[in-house]
Amino acid sequence: xxxxxxxxxxxxxxxxxxxxxxxxxxxxxxxxxxxxxxxxxxxxxxxxxxxxxxxxxxxxxxxxxxxxxxxxxxxxxxxxxxxxxxxxxxxxxxxxxxxxxxxxxxxxxxxxxxxxxxxxxxxxxxxxxxxxxxxxxxxxxxxxxxxxxxxxxxxxxxxxxxxxxxxxxxxxxxxxxxxxxxxxxxxxxxxxxxxxxxxxxx
Amino acid sequence: xxxxxxxxxxxxxxxxxxxxxxxxxxxxxxxxxxxxxxxxxxxxxxxxxxxxxxxxxxxxxxxxxxxxxxxxxxxxxxxxxxxxxxxxxxxxxxxxxxxxxxxxxxxxxxxxxxxxxxxxxxxxxxxxxxxxxxxxxxxxxxxxxxxxxxxxxxxxxxxxxxxxxxxxxxxxxxxxxxxxxxxxxxxxxxxxxxxxxxxxxxxxxxxxxxxxxxxxxxxxxxxxxxxxxxxxxxxxxxxxxxxxxxxxxxxxxxxxxxxxxxxxxxxxxxxxxxxxxxxxxxxxxxxxxxxxxxxxxxxxxxxxxxxxxxxxxxxxxxxxxxxxxxxxxxxxxxxxxxxxxxxxxxxxxxxxxxxxxxxxxxxxxxxxxxxxxx
Numbered sequence: 001x002x003x004x005x006x007x008x009x010x011x012x013x014x015x016x017x018x019x020x021x022x023x024x025x026x027x028x029x030x031x032x033x034x035x036x037x038x039x040x041x042x043x044x045x046x047x048x049x050x051x052x053x054x055x056x057x058x059x060x061x062x063x064x065x066x067x068x069x070x071x072x073x074x075x076x077x078x079x080x081x082x083x084x085x086x087x088x089x090x091x092x093x094x095x096x097x098x099x100x101x102x103x104x105x106x107x108x109x110x111x112x113x114x115x116x117x118x119x120x121x122x123x124x125x126x127x128x129x130x131x132x133x134x135x136x137x138x139x140x141x142x143x144x145x146x147x148x149x150x151x152x153x154x155x156x157x158x159x160x161x162x163x164x165x166x167x168x169x170x171x172x173x174x175x176x177x178x179x180x181x182x183x184x185x186x187x188x189x190x191x192x193x194x195x196x197x198x199x200x201x202x
Numbered sequence: 203x204x205x206x207x208x209x210x211x212x213x214x215x216x217x218x219x220x221x222x223x224x225x226x227x228x229x230x231x232x233x234x235x236x237x238x239x240x241x242x243x244x245x246x247x248x249x250x251x252x253x254x255x256x257x258x259x260x261x262x263x264x265x266x267x268x269x270x271x272x273x274x275x276x277x278x279x280x281x282x283x284x285x286x287x288x289x290x291x292x293x294x295x296x297x298x299x300x301x302x303x304x305x306x307x308x309x310x311x312x313x314x315x316x317x318x319x320x321x322x323x324x325x326x327x328x329x330x331x332x333x334x335x336x337x338x339x340x341x342x343x344x345x346x347x348x349x350x351x352x353x354x355x356x357x358x359x360x361x362x363x364x365x366x367x368x369x370x371x372x373x374x375x376x377x378x379x380x381x382x383x384x385x386x387x388x389x390x391x392x393x394x395x396x397x398x399x400x401x402x403x404x405x406x407x408x409x410x411x412x413x414x415x416x417x418x419x420x421x422x423x424x425x426x427x428x429x430x431x432x433x434x435x436x437x438x439x440x441x442x443x444x445x446x447x448x449x450x451x452x453x454x455x456x457x458x459x460x461x462x463x464x465x466x467x468x469x470x471x472x473x474x475x476x477x478x479x480x481x482x483x484x485x486x487x488x489x490x491x492x493x494x495x496x497x498x499x500x501x502x503x504x505x506x507x508x509x510x511x512x513x514x515x516x517x518x519x520x521x522x523x524x525x526x527x528x529x530x531x532x533x534x535x536x537x538x539x540x541x542x543x544x545x546x547x548x549x550x551x552x553x554x555x556x557x558x559x560x561x562x563x564x565x566x567x568x569x570x571x572x573x574x575x576x
Contacts, residue, residue: 052359054337066340072362076341080330087330092364128337128446136338136447180336 047072049132050100051107055154057125057143058179060186061170063088065179067157071132073100075157079165084182089163099160106156110149111137120174123167125154142174263314264476264484265572266429267462269400270302270313275321279303280313282332282342282386282398289458290465290567295440297397298333300344300386310463311431311491312400315384318407319376319419329367335445339389341365346402348382348517348536349374357387376419378404380517381429381487381536391451394491395439397463401429401489404517417485417538418519424485424540426478430572432492432531433460434556454493459556459570466570469503469551475573481545484574486510486552488537494565495557499528500541500574502550514538533559543576550574 053069063084068076072094079089095103107129121142127150129137139150158165177186263271272278280300285308287295300312307313317323327344334340343357343365351372357363365388386398405413416423434456444450458465466473478484488498500508507527513519515537531537531554543550556568 052338054340056334056337056340066366068337068340068365070362070364071360074362074364076364076366078329078366085331087328090367092366126336128339130338138336138446180334180340182331 049073050104051111052128052130053103053107053153053157054128055125055157056180057123057154057165057167058177058183059123059167059170060172060175060177061183062166062168064182065165065167067154067161069095069103069157075160077161077163077165079163082166082168084184088166091161091163095160103153103156106149106153107131110139110153113149115139116141116148116150120176122170122172122174124177124179125150126178126180127154140178142176262425263427263429264478265462265474266314266401267309267311267431267464267474268307269309269311269462270305270307272302272313272315272325274315274317274323274325274402277324277326278313278315279326279328280344281328281330283308284333285309285397287463289435290467293437295435295437295458297440298393299397300400303328310397310460311433312384312398314401314403314429316403316405316413317374318405318411318413319379320373320407321411322371322373324369324371326369327367329365335389335392339392339446341367342386342388342393342398343368344370344384345387346370346372346382346384347534349378349402349404359388363387374404376406377519378517379406379419379421380404380417380514380519380538381489382517383431383489383491383534383536385491392439392445395436395493397433399431399433399491401431401487403429403487415485417513417540421513421519422483422540425482426476426484427487428476428484428574429462429487429489430552430554431460431462431489432496432554433463434458434492434494435460436493456494456556456565457567459492459554459565459568461554461570461572464570465567466553466572467567469571469573472551472571472573475575477575478543480543480547480576482576483540483542486539486541488531488539488554490531490533490535490537492556493533495533495559495562496531497528497555497557498531498537498539498552499555500550500552502548508541508550510539510541512537512539543574547576549576 049071050069050073052071055067057065063080063082066078074092075095076092081088111129119142121144123143125141125143127139141150143151143154281303282298283301285297285299287297289295297310299308299310301308302313329342332342343359343363345357353361355370355372359365382402384400384402386393406416406419408414435458436454436456438444438450461473464473500510502508509525509527512524512526512529517536551571551573553569553571556565557563
């Protein structure tokens with residue numbers, strides 16, 4: 001019965017209500033779960049796709065850590081050792097539908113919200129979000145306890161990763177640096193952060 | 203014996219073997235104590251070790267820019283490193299290249315990957331210490347371009363490939379014997395241009411799993427194998443601020459043209475010089491990673507065109523081989539050709555002329571020469 005109801009709902013959106021009334025449960029189960037809008041970017045090849053999300057984050061003396069979500073909803077993380085030369089933790093896992101729904105919502109809010117670039121911090125991150133067919137969102141920000149959409153998205157992803165990233169206390173004042181660089185490169189980078197990010201920021 | 207000696211007359215790599223050493227090596231080869239593929243050599247200060255399986259045809263890989271040759275079934279790990287190249291006009295250009303973990307032989311193009319028919323590829327990508335773009339274009343992948351592999355192994359992030367390092371496992375059948383390529387598929391417009399590519403060669407195998415040196419599954423054998431990785435460089439794409447959705451990527455204006463990572467502006471300054479035995483057959487694998495058009499020819503010292511035979515396009519055998527004196531090769535295409543050398547010593551000049559995709563105009567400095575001594 002549930003299948004028939006679903007079929008009616010789907011078919012109604014397509015304008016085939018009368019046909020749906022004659023559907024059997026078995027027939028209804030074959031109705032593909034895809035949107036009626038052919039321009040809906042949430043589906044590709046009949047399967048749902050999700051925004052690509054990436055965070056590079058580090059403390060100024062710590063390694064470049066990475067968390068990413070792929071188009072098919074796979075969470076990936078790569079946490080190097082303190083010197084950045086060997087693997088400390090590395091993994092992948094397919095997120096559940098509920099987890100992906102929440103992450104997609106947070107990503108959408110983050111994409112729409114104003115960026116908070118420019119602040120110095122002990123943990124800095126570079127965030128990028130790519131929804132198919134939309135301009136990329138990028139943000140360079142400090143990770144703090146304050147609520148911002150990007151911080152909330154980051155906190156959510158961190159909770160989903162079973163390993164803890166190395167974020168050594170560098171005993172330095174809050175600073176602005178590029179977490180996408182390797183630690184040894186950060187002090188050699190001649191390009192001011194504002195210039196580096198202004199060229200790609202939207 | 204003569205043939206064996208000629209194959210190991212290593213002057214083709216610029217390092218002539220002494221007669222005594224060559225004879226000793228030849229005896230060891232005949233006795234089965236040394237396999238040709240286990241023989242390591244040194245060229246231009248770097249060590250290149252052939253890791254081909256078995257001793258099938260005993261061919262010699264010549265040229266190739268000195269890049270490593272790795273058996274993709276033996277579990278190699280590739281890493282990504284930044285290198286700098288000084289071009290003919292003194293400009294310094296940054297490249298991101300694949301290299302074998304631990305080899306320190308990081309150069310353009312990346313290592314040649316070889317895989318036997320029916321053997322299972324098993325290679326890894328480690329993105330530790332790798333130069334990368336900012337999110338969401340972070341990370342890298344290896345896309346086996348031209349091989350029909352499972353979606354999970356094809357290195358395409360848009361359909362789910364991991365970008366923070368992965369293992370790649372697949373196998374191919376005999377239809378694929380020939381030349382293919384691999385490249386990073388993350389933000390391809392940037393990463394391909396940055397140098398993240400190499401040749402991927404599928405080899406026929408014998409009953410013992412040894413590579414057999416034939417141009418196609420049923421094709422003729424060759425004595426020498428010469429990879430030609432074709433590429434072009436628009437320096438604007440290599441700048442630090444050419445990332446993400448930079449408007450730089452809206453146009454393509456290449457300035458440098460390469461074969462195996464080298465410019466070769468004239469016959470006297472070729473991209474690569476190799477030596478083969480007179481009368482030998484040489485397989486030239488054209489791997490078109492260039493983002494422009496190209497015309498390949500072989501000419502002698504007087505400029506007369508020499509004929510060669512095309513056996514495969516995109517790694518698939520043609521219905522019948524084509525004998526030509528010139529062939530066009532387009533971006534993303536591969537071609538396997540063979541040429542038989544005359545019985546008297548001379549030099550030929552294989553060359554590729556890079557042309558605009560818009561109007562076919564030859565680029566300034568767009569012809570890259572190599573030299574084949576025999």
